[in-house]
Amino acid sequence: GAADLRKQARQLENELDLKLVSFSKLCTSYSGARDGRRDRYSSDTTPLLNGSSQDRMFETMAVEIEQLLGKLTGINDKMAEYTNSAGVPSLNAALMHTLQRHRDILQDYTHEFHKTKANFLAIRERENLLGSVRKDIESYKSGSGVNNRRTELFLKEHEHLRNSDRLIEETISIAMATKENMTSQRGMLKSIQSKMNTLANRFPAVNSLIQRINLRKRRDSLILGGVIGVCTILLLLYAFH
Secondary structure (H helix, E strand, C coil): CHHHHHHHHHHHHHHHHHHHHHHHHHHHHHHHHHHHHHHHCCCCCCCCCCCCHHHHHHHHHHHHHHHHHHHHHHHHHHHHHHHHCCCCHHHHHHHHHHHHHHHHHHHHHHHHHHHHHHHHHHHHHHHHHHHHHHHHHHHHHCCCHHHHHHHHHHHHHHHHHHHHHHHHHHHHHHHHHHHHHHHHHHHHHHHHHHHHHHHHHHCHHHHHHHHHHHHHHHHHHHHHHHHHHHHHHHHHHHHCC
């Protein structure tokens, strides 16, 4: 009857709860054990993760949990059939509520299982990849000291070139911004000069003042251009030093 089905469902849920706790701990200890082994050994002397005791335990527990989830799904289906049967109309509301609670628990356990399993597989894939990379690094390090020295110099030179490129890009950006600013100022000065020339033509006494202003403007432009040129040269010398 319904009581037997509920009892079976609770038993399966308790088993699943314990299995999922152990399954989660296995995933956590797996990652921690790999981190500890990486700290202990300078080279990749640990065996490949595939085929390890933790992998076998993972596969075994995953199968057991999947079987329990399948059984609990079957019990929930039987409870649904019993609830929909015609013989218990007065108990339908309470049974539907109980059935929904068991379905929610099943859904939570299923979600937790798939999430933990995905995390475990992701950690294992990452560890396999890191193990392969460490192997390649150790294999490369086992070469001659000259090659290691050349590699170190090459990496330093590469970093220096990256820094130089960054400085050059910053210098170009400053130069472009300065150019745009000077272009804008030149447009304004041309407009002002045009108006001043009009005034000079009308008032000859102002003409000499305009000429002095133009001379001073040319001198300021030459000074500004010289400063920008010197700064650019110094930055380029520093970048390629």
